[in-house]
Amino acid sequence: MVTAADFAGLVSGSHTARFRAISTTVFQTGDGPDGMPLDLAGGGGSVELNGNAQIRGTGSVTVAAEWPRAQNLDLAVYGSEVFLARGVEMGAAGVLWAPLGYYRIEQTSQSDAAKGPLTLNLQDRMATIIDSRFLAPRQWLIGTEVGTIIDEVVTEVYPGAVIIWDDDSDLAQIGRSLIAEESRYEVLATLADGLGKIFYFNGAGELVFESVPEEDDPIWTVNAGAGGVMVNADRSISRDGIYNAVVVIGEGPDDLPPVRAVAVDASPNSPTFFGGPFGRIPRFYSSPFITTQLQAQNAAASILRRSLGSSYDVGFAAVPNPALQPYDPIRVIYNDYNRETHIIERVTIPLNVETSLSAATRQQTVIAVGIQ
Numbered sequence: 001m002v003t004a005a006d007f008a009g010l011v012s013g014s015h016t017a018r019f020r021a022i023s024t025t026v027f028q029t030g031d032g033p034d035g036m037p038l039d040l041a042g043g044g045g046s047v048e049l050n051g052n053a054q055i056r057g058t059g060s061v062t063v064a065a066e067w068p069r070a071q072n073l074d075l076a077v078y079g080s081e082v083f084l085a086r087g088v089e090m091g092a093a094g095v096l097w098a099p100l101g102y103y104r105i106e107q108t109s110q111s112d113a114a115k116g117p118l119t120l121n122l123q124d125r126m127a128t129i130i131d132s133r134f135l136a137p138r139q140w141l142i143g144t145e146v147g148t149i150i151d152e153v154v155t156e157v158y159p160g161a162v163i164i165w166d167d168d169s170d171l172a173q174i175g176r177s178l179i180a181e182e183s184r185y186e187v188l189a190t191l192a193d194g195l196g197k198i199f200y201f202n203g204a205g206e207l208v209f210e211s212v213p214e215e216d217d218p219i220w221t222v223n224a225g226a227g228g229v230m231v232n233a234d235r236s237i238s239r240d241g242i243y244n245a246v247v248v249i250g251e252g253p254d255d256l257p258p259v260r261a262v263a264v265d266a267s268p269n270s271p272t273f274f275g276g277p278f279g280r281i282p283r284f285y286s287s288p289f290i291t292t293q294l295q296a297q298n299a300a301a302s303i304l305r306r307s308l309g310s311s312y313d314v315g316f317a318a319v320p321n322p323a324l325q326p327y328d329p330i331r332v333i334y335n336d337y338n339r340e341t342h343i344i345e346r347v348t349i350p351l352n353v354e355t356s357l358s359a360a361t362r363q364q365t366v367i368a369v370g371i372q
Helices: 004-011 126-131 146-155 184-194 293-305
Strands: 017-024 040-050 057-063 081-089 095-109 118-124 138-140 163-165 178-180 197-201 207-211 220-223 230-237 245-250 259-265 282-286 312-318 329-333 339-350 357-363 369-371
Touching: 004 081, 004 095, 004 220, 017 040, 017 095, 040 095, 040 118, 057 081, 057 095, 081 118, 095 126, 118 126, 126 184, 146 163, 146 184, 178 184, 184 197, 184 293, 230 329, 245 293, 259 293, 282 293, 293 369
Parallel strands: 163 207, 220 329, 245 282
Antiparallel strands: 017 081, 040 057, 040 339, 057 118, 081 095, 095 118, 138 178, 197 207, 230 312, 245 259, 259 369, 312 357, 329 339, 339 357
């Protein structure tokens, strides 16, 4: 997959943007699906990627197309998907594309009935996982591999799903019987948390389980002034939603002893240092699917790392870098030449040439997660 670093040099100067929207009726993955090309109209639309949301990708596009009827329901809400991508023209080398994902159609509307363009409201594939609840409780026995459970939960909804792990965590075995009442998403989320993973459908439509990316080396610079890509920026500092410790408890209705782990912001140079002037602000997380001390430690550290630095938020508009993703580290340089490292939390990528990219971040501080 391409990254924001691949586009950094291209979008910093004069360039030609390209857009792709394809309607698909058959489940596919990859960045070049077969289907019906759509004519983006009325400003195109945009895609928002939110690293803190259950459904990472949402969006809205306006297309020049006929209202769906019984003879052709491709742009209705009955299971068709829209694949979106934005790219940059590279001359003889073609177009460098950044796939933005596969989206189911949530709503089709037409403000000027019979002759106007259609507006499609979109959500990525996780929305269908969330909606596709179990019809009866499901149980997996002690010793079942995590990957086996996740394959079952996902492929019942998407038989052709591609599931990608960044290590061999899928081979880990559950330490107590797992019973799920209704929610497929809860099974995925609790198993991922126990392994210290995040999970989401990526731009190629693949379900990814990975550790929180390293945040030390910025992959794109958002700079103000001549030759910069920043259009404008605002910033704020707030205590809302901030914690500097995570307490994870794993216990269930069986005879297995409970496990417990605590992760804290252990860097004395961090403004949210646990025990410093900021205080001791814990978040508590409990799951019956966490059965070992290592799982509890991984979950506590992963959940904490996703929030550290969130007290200082910057929102900015910039020349679009279509490959920018949640958790990407970037360098922000202001008009006064001060520079900071930030982590992308939410980014909106436009599907037109008139609108700037917008993003919300948290400032990166010195990270040292301590386990107690």
